[in-house]
Amino acid sequence: MIEQSYYDIVKSYLVIVESPYAGDVGQNVAYARACIKDCLDRGEYPFASHLLYTQEGILDDTKPDERQLGIDAGMAWMAAAAKVVVYLDLGLSNGMKYGIEKASAAGKTIEFRNLDPDKVPMPTPIDFPARKEDDLLTQIRTGRI
Numbered sequence: 001m002i003e004q005s006y007y008d009i010v011k012s013y014l015v016i017v018e019s020p021y022a023g024d025v026g027q028n029v030a031y032a033r034a035c036i037k038d039c040l041d042r043g044e045y046p047f048a049s050h051l052l053y054t055q056e057g058i059l060d061d062t063k064p065d066e067r068q069l070g071i072d073a074g075m076a077w078m079a080a081a082a083k084v085v086v087y088l089d090l091g092l093s094n095g096m097k098y099g100i101e102k103a104s105a106a107g108k109t110i111e112f113r114n115l116d117p118d119k120v121p122m123p124t125p126i127d128f129p130a131r132k133e134d135d136l137l138t139q140i141r142t143g144r145i
Contacts (some may be wrong), residue, residue, distance in 0.1 A: 013044050014047070014081040015044045015046050015047070015083055016047055016084045016108075017035050017036060018084060018085065018087065018096045019087040019096070020032075020090050021093070027090075031089065031115075035048070035113075035115065038115055046085075049074025053069075058070075071095065075102050078102060083109040083110065085110075088113070089114045
C-alpha cells in the first residue's frame with residue numbers, strides 16, 4: 001500500500017473560489033465571505049484572491065494593471081488547488097469567466113454551486129477537459145453568456 005503524503009492529502013481539500021467582485025462591491029464581498037464559509041462547512045480549504053488582494057493598501061481593483069496583477073496572482077494559486085468552485089447566485093462576471101477559462105486550460109475540475117438551496121446550479125462537478133458540445137465553457141467562448 002502506498003502512503004499518501006501530507007501535502008497530497010491537504011491538497012485534495014484546497015479550492016479556489018470564483019464569485020463576483022466588481023459592481024456592488026459591498027454585496028459581492030459579503031457574498032464571497034458566505035461562499036468561503038460554505039466551503040469551510042464542506043471541509044474544504046478555500047482561497048478567494050478577490051477578498052485578499054483588493055484590501056486597502058494591497059491592490060486597487062479600479063486600476064486595470066493592478067486588477068490584472070491581482071487576477072494573475074490568484075490564478076497562480078490555482079496550481080495548488082484540487083478544484084475551482086464557482087458560485088452562481090449573483091450571476092457570472094467577466095472575472096469569473098476568465099477564472100473558468102484558466103481552470104479549464106489547467107485541466108482543473110470546475111464545480112458550480114449556489115448558496116440559495118432553491119436555485120439549481122449546473123450539474124457538478126464538471127470536468128471541462130471532458131467537454132460536451134453545449135457546456136458552460138462553450139457558451140462563454142461564443143458569447144452566449
